[in-house]
Amino acid sequence: MEKLACFTIFIALVASLTLVQSEEGWAKKLGVQKDSTVTNLQFYFHDTLSGSNPSAMRVAEASTTKTSLTQFGSLVMADDPLTFGPEPTSKLIGRAQGLYGSAGQSNMGLIMALSYNFLDGEYKGSSISINGLNPALQLDRELPVVGGTGVFRMARGYANLQTYSFNLLGDAVVWYNVTVYH
Ligand SMILES: *[C@@H]1O[C@H](CO)[C@@H](O)[C@H](O)[C@H]1NC(C)=O
Numbered sequence: 001m002e003k004l005a006c007f008t009i010f011i012a013l014v015a016s017l018t019l020v021q022s023e024e025g026w027a028k029k030l031g032v033q034k035d036s037t038v039t040n041l042q043f044y045f046h047d048t049l050s051g052s053n054p055s056a057m058r059v060a061e062a063s064t065t066k067t068s069l070t071q072f073g074s075l076v077m078a079d080d081p082l083t084f085g086p087e088p089t090s091k092l093i094g095r096a097q098g099l100y101g102s103a104g105q106s107n108m109g110l111i112m113a114l115s116y117n118f119l120d121g122e123y124k125g126s127s128i129s130i131n132g133l134n135p136a137l138q139l140d141r142e143l144p145v146v147g148g149t150g151v152f153r154m155a156r157g158y159a160n161l162q163t164y165s166f167n168l169l170g171d172a173v174v175w176y177n178v179t180v181y182h
Contacts, residue, residue: 041178043082043093050169055080070108075101086164086173094118110134126150130159155182
């Protein structure tokens, strides 16, 4: 008798679980993941505004941008090569594509929204997204990695930036040391 009661309860439980599952069929919990991969990426970013073949160009500005010391209000679209070493001829490992704009009125601060798309090895076709304020005149700065695709799906992390070289035309080579949890 007791056994039968137990069995009935069991069947009822299974039935109710099945019901819940079919009602919420559009959403599934795939499990809890505790461990993630940590990857360190180091490369050079080449932002070239000058010359006949620039990789970044100003696409908009405010009426007061030209008189602003920080070029406040200017907006640049970039498709910048990422290389293994600091020389422009060094091996191409990816491209940084997106926008940055001057968002600081008294201090130099570039608000960056760029997708870093990799072309090399197992990272080919994968990307990370960096979105944050870059105080470009500071020696060391940190920007957040807010996401990624492919190998870097669900990425979180941080990028430490150091200017390697720059000129008065606005061209810069920046060293990136990126730590990604994915
Ligand atoms: C790169 O970043 C990692 C993680 O923050 C750090 O441990 C490492 O020392 C950095 N490398 C260099 C050469 O600064």
